[in-house]
Amino acid sequence: MLALLSATTLVLVAGVPWMLPAAAGGTNLKSPQNVEVYIVDDTFILRWNRSSPSVRNVTFSADYQIHENGAWLQLPGCQSVASTECNFSSVKLNVYEEIKLRIRAKEGNNTSPWRYVDSFTLFEKAQIGPPKVHLEAEDKAIIVNISPPGTKGGGMWASDSSGFIYSLDIWKNSSSGERKTKTVYSRDKIYELSPETTYCLKVRARLLPRKTGAYSPVYCIKTAVENKLPPPENIQVEAKNQTYILKWDYAQENVTFHAQWLHAYLKKIPGDNSGKWKQIPNCKNVRTTQCVFPKNTFHKGIYLIRVRASDGNTTSVWSHEEKFDTQLQITLFPPVITMKPTNNASLRVYISAPGESENKPVNHLYPLIYEIVFWENTSNAERKILEKRTDFTFPQLKPLTVYCVKARALLQDERWNKSSVFSDIVCEKTKPGNTSKTWLIAGVCAALFSIPVVIYVMKLLFRCISYVFFPSSKPPSTIDEYFSEQPLRNLLLFTSEELTERCFIIENTNTITAVEETNQTDGEHKKYSSQTSQDSGNYSNEDESTGSKFSEEFLHQETE
Numbered sequence: 001m002l003a004l005l006s007a008t009t010l011v012l013v014a015g016v017p018w019m020l021p022a023a024a025g026g027t028n029l030k031s032p033q034n035v036e037v038y039i040v041d042d043t044f045i046l047r048w049n050r051s052s053p054s055v056r057n058v059t060f061s062a063d064y065q066i067h068e069n070g071a072w073l074q075l076p077g078c079q080s081v082a083s084t085e086c087n088f089s090s091v092k093l094n095v096y097e098e099i100k101l102r103i104r105a106k107e108g109n110n111t112s113p114w115r116y117v118d119s120f121t122l123f124e125k126a127q128i129g130p131p132k133v134h135l136e137a138e139d140k141a142i143i144v145n146i147s148p149p150g151t152k153g154g155g156m157w158a159s160d161s162s163g164f165i166y167s168l169d170i171w172k173n174s175s176s177g178e179r180k181t182k183t184v185y186s187r188d189k190i191y192e193l194s195p196e197t198t199y200c201l202k203v204r205a206r207l208l209p210r211k212t213g214a215y216s217p218v219y220c221i222k223t224a225v226e227n228k229l230p231p232p233e234n235i236q237v238e239a240k241n242q243t244y245i246l247k248w249d250y251a252q253e254n255v256t257f258h259a260q261w262l263h264a265y266l267k268k269i270p271g272d273n274s275g276k277w278k279q280i281p282n283c284k285n286v287r288t289t290q291c292v293f294p295k296n297t298f299h300k301g302i303y304l305i306r307v308r309a310s311d312g313n314t315t316s317v318w319s320h321e322e323k324f325d326t327q328l329q330i331t332l333f334p335p336v337i338t339m340k341p342t343n344n345a346s347l348r349v350y351i352s353a354p355g356e357s358e359n360k361p362v363n364h365l366y367p368l369i370y371e372i373v374f375w376e377n378t379s380n381a382e383r384k385i386l387e388k389r390t391d392f393t394f395p396q397l398k399p400l401t402v403y404c405v406k407a408r409a410l411l412q413d414e415r416w417n418k419s420s421v422f423s424d425i426v427c428e429k430t431k432p433g434n435t436s437k438t439w440l441i442a443g444v445c446a447a448l449f450s451i452p453v454v455i456y457v458m459k460l461l462f463r464c465i466s467y468v469f470f471p472s473s474k475p476p477s478t479i480d481e482y483f484s485e486q487p488l489r490n491l492l493l494f495t496s497e498e499l500t501e502r503c504f505i506i507e508n509t510n511t512i513t514a515v516e517e518t519n520q521t522d523g524e525h526k527k528y529s530s531q532t533s534q535d536s537g538n539y540s541n542e543d544e545s546t547g548s549k550f551s552e553e554f555l556h557q558e559t560e
Contacts, residue, residue, distance in 0.1 A: 029106075032048035039125045041151065044087065046088060051105065059082055062075040062102065062103040064102075065101075075091065076091050095123040099120065100119045130216040132147040133202075133216050140191065140194070142170075142190045144187070144201070144203070146166050147270065148186065157207075166184050166204070170182065170190060170199055171199065191320055196224070198222045198223075201219055202219070231307075232307045235319055235320065236322070242294065242295050245291075246280065246283060255310060257289070257309055258284040259279075259280045262276060281293045283307075304322065307319045333409075334424075337405060337424070338352075345400075347397060368409050369386055369388050370386070370410070377403060400430060401430050402428070403429075406424070
């Protein structure tokens, strides 16, 4: 018996090591796989896959950690879950704060290692769900009421509920219906529809910059029978001095109108804003298609205006809601242009900004640009430019040419489409350019250089004239002593007086007699007084040397 008990004990003791691994969690229980977080609006879902599908009676539990190195806390709704997902929407977390998750499997006393999920924020993971839509039908319009995504009082979109942009697809409920996409407010109206026609639509929400939600279910509604009294059309607002003029078009007569206004920002706030419209002063029960109300009715901002018609107990639906921006209801006056010529054949243009009727500068509040039209006065070719500056120059123009300019002011934002009329035309003549200066300098230099040349040429010419007409040379001294009565005249000068020339007559080589020969002007008869010589001559300067030599030889012989 004792031997039997000893054998049993040995068996139990030997069996303990074989069972200890299971009791200590030594089985191969693996962690969950493919753990993911799905968030739609305010619904938070954690999903995963089993690591061992054949293992049954396995539960899963998850923890979360808010701060790094903080304590791990049990995730509500995700404790001892037998399925492969859990909903932890009940946990109150900051949707913009990073959190971490971990999950593990458990079978009896056996647990798997933790499977960790990378840190994330709930808002980053969140997707926008489909909005709820409610429709109301009119004869030619459908009123759309959209509830923002998420639950009422939810924390995911609490700060973004007014920031949703809704995209609506609408089409006729027919096989050939063309789909149109429109951007609408949370409460809006779709116009220009056909009466007694079924339309279908679906809506989805967007949150800039990159979140786009899912489409809502398709909603269909049939428009009503056409109203006998149509709504006013073409609503317009014009500013004039200290008043606004509201105008509209309407075909029928003997009806009254009244107009209302609403702050445009209220359209972005979800909910019914039909009770927030206010009556425009002086625009109730008017019988004309316009009404005038003071400017102080509206402060600076954007408003919506609508008008409807009434005929006794019959009223039309409200007109299209026209957006009205008080900042754009201004009148731009033409700028004042000043133009001055500058050097190098350029024109400098100065622009004075236009003002409002109260003579306040508009460009202090509104960024203006100027459209400049520039042309040569003798040409029809115009040159257009856009300038933000009020002081600029047209360079390198034609010298001594008349140019003209005119301008108008434009609001810089092209969506506003505001402009003034053109200013008065201003014309100005350019100054001489660099070419004229160059020629002027060259001319002065040439004149200074030519003065000495002219003086030198004139001096030479004067000397030539003096030499020809007023010679200064005299006969030789041996001959000049015999011509004391009358100076020698140039033979080129012919006068009416008798010309007398003196000659030497040699008679028998003994005496020298001076004979006066007279040239008669009428017959040019010459007298000669001679006995033995038959030759006489006029002594020129060329014969002076010969005569002088002859005289000297004659006197020498006489002396001997």
